[in-house]
Amino acid sequence: MVREGSPAKRAAIVRAALKVFLAEGYARAGVDAIAAEAGVxxxxxxxxxxxxERLFLAAIAETRAGHEQGFEALLQETIDDVTDLEDALFRFGRVFATEVAKSAERTEILRLMIAEAAHFPRLLADRPTRTALADRLEALHRRGLLDVPDPVEAAEFLGVLVTGPVQNRSWYGAVPLDQDEIDHLVRSGVRIFLAAYGR
Amino acid sequence: MVREGSPAKRAAIVRAALKVFLAEGYARAGVDAIAAEAGVxxxxxxxxxxxxERLFLAAIAETRAGHEQGFEALLQETIDDVTDLEDALFRFGRVFATEVAKSAERTEILRLMIAEAAHFPRLLADRPTRTALADRLEALHRRGLLDVPDPVEAAEFLGVLVTGPVQNRSWYGAVPLDQDEIDHLVRSGVRIFLAAYGR
DNA sequence: GCGCTACTACACTGCACGGTGTAGTGTGCT
DNA sequence: AGCACACTACACCGTGCAGTGTAGTAGCGC
Incomplete structure (x- = not known):
């Protein structure tokens, strides 16, 4: 007896569900709390x-789709049409890492996915953001700005260099970091990347 | 009414608790199941x-202490008294990353800590393994084998380079990786590290 | 044997929560 | 007005589970 209902209400429910799931984890989250939060x-x-369960999966999927779009936009505005490569990578990494460290939705959802991975195998899909980044690195390789024989692997390492230390130190968003520390870690990460993959 | 009991029984309980907590997560884990598993x-x-809650914290603390010892031993047998630096780092990273990727206790416990970080702030202690690694890097710096102005930061990046891609691809141990892929990623990670921090 | 301690087996309480059924209300359409 | 539909409010069921209380047993020192 599934009603399709209005898109606005669906959105409200999914948003509320995400909020409660992120705060409590799947098992602790109560549907009553979600209903109250959604005003429904x-x-x-x-x-x-x-x-x-279906509500949970819908909430994750919906939000992840939004993140992919945001990531794509970030790539366009920082890495496409690059002049100063180090600066471009830094600006990219800064935004990305800051999201990660500020206990933002993005990391919390990752934390939730990691936590529930064993119980919801369907969450373990591919990671489209990495391939999107890999495409950019390959383009930079063709333009002669980088030396990247394996773009997918390089994207993996760039992602890890830029977000890894921030994730670790912030315990995946559970402890906030100040912006100076984030900037410093990202700067160092980008330098390491360029030391290995630069021309 | 806390009885102190026998160390053997305490160990059995803690071991069983860890097993169930890792498999189910804190909220889903049932004390009855732990009792059955422990034969108690x-x-x-x-x-x-x-x-x-106290049982949970005890189980985590106990196991982490064991891991620290293991990490220390690994450092001693790979990085102390080094001749071929790249090989030493590779052997170190290989063991470390393999633990991570094989759905081993070590990663599962990290996953669990990440998942419960928000509910158990006491879990978010310092990370002694990083400082232990930093000490070694500093020693290598003094011996002129590395150029590491900030050993703690360098340790952070080495850890991330060696385990990050493996963690990501294996979804923190939820999906097993084959040894070739692990070795390849670790090898690349070590090369990147040396490109940035080598002499 | 006696007493003490550690432990088990098990019944039980209280509660939180997933999920359902239903009566009633608001809104919009014809 | 009358109908259809979406939605709410609320009572309700079943169950799983944290935590407790207790009676009984096995072992051990004396």
Whole structure:
């Protein structure tokens, strides 16, 4: 008995669900709390999504799709049409790492996915952001600005260099870091990347 | 009414608790299941540890202490008394990354800590393994084998370079990787590190 | 044997929570 | 007005589970 309902209400439910799941984790999160947060009756949630599990998966999928778009936009505005390569990579990494360290939705969702990976195998999809980044690195390689024989691997390392230390020190967003520390770590990460992959 | 009991029984309980917590996560894990796994009555668990939360924290602390010792031993047998630096770092990274990628206890516990970080702030202690690694890098710096002005930061990056891609691709141990892929990623990570910090 | 301690087996309480059923209300369409 | 539909409010069921209380047993020192 799944009602399709209005897109606005679906969005409200999914947003509320994400918030509660992120704060509590899947098992602790209560559907009553989600309903209250969404300003919707519990019954409506069940009419829309059937059960808690489907609601969870929908919330994750919806949000991840938004993140991919944001990531694509960030790539366009920092790495495409680059003049100063180090600066471009730094600006890219800065935004990315700052999201990570500020207990932002992005990292929390990663944390949630890691936590629930064993219980929801469907969460372990591919990682489109890495391939999007790899495409850019390959383009920079063709333009002679980088020496990147394996763009996918290089994208993996760039991502790790730029976000890894920030993730570790912030415990995946659970402890906030100040911007100076983030900037410093990102700067160092970019330098390391260029030392290895620069011309 | 906390009984101190026998060390052997405490160990059995903690081991069983860890197993169930790792498999199920904190909220889903049932004390009955832990009791069954430990071959002990539920009542005994409560007599020993008081409540589920304390049992959880004890299980984490106990296991982490063991890991620190193991890490220290690994450092000694790979990085101390080094002749071929790249090879030494590779051997170090290989063991470390393999643990990570094989869904081993070590990563699962990290995953669990990440998942529960928000609910158990006491889990977010310092990270003694990083400082242990930093000490070694500083020694290599003094011996003129590396150029490491900030050993703590360098240790952060070495750790990230060696384990990051493996963690990402294996979804923190949820998906096993084959040894060739691990070796390749570790090799690349070490080369990047040396490109940035080598003499 | 006696007493003490550690432990088990098990029944039980209280509660939180997933999920359902239903009566009633608001809104918009014809 | 009358109908259809979306939604809410709320009561309700079943269950799983943290935590407790207790009676009984096995072992051990004396």
């Amino acid at each position: 009756s519990k019954r409506t949630i069940y009419d829309y999504y059937g059960d808690k | 009555s539920k009542r005994t668990i409560y007599d020993y540890y008081g409540d589920k």
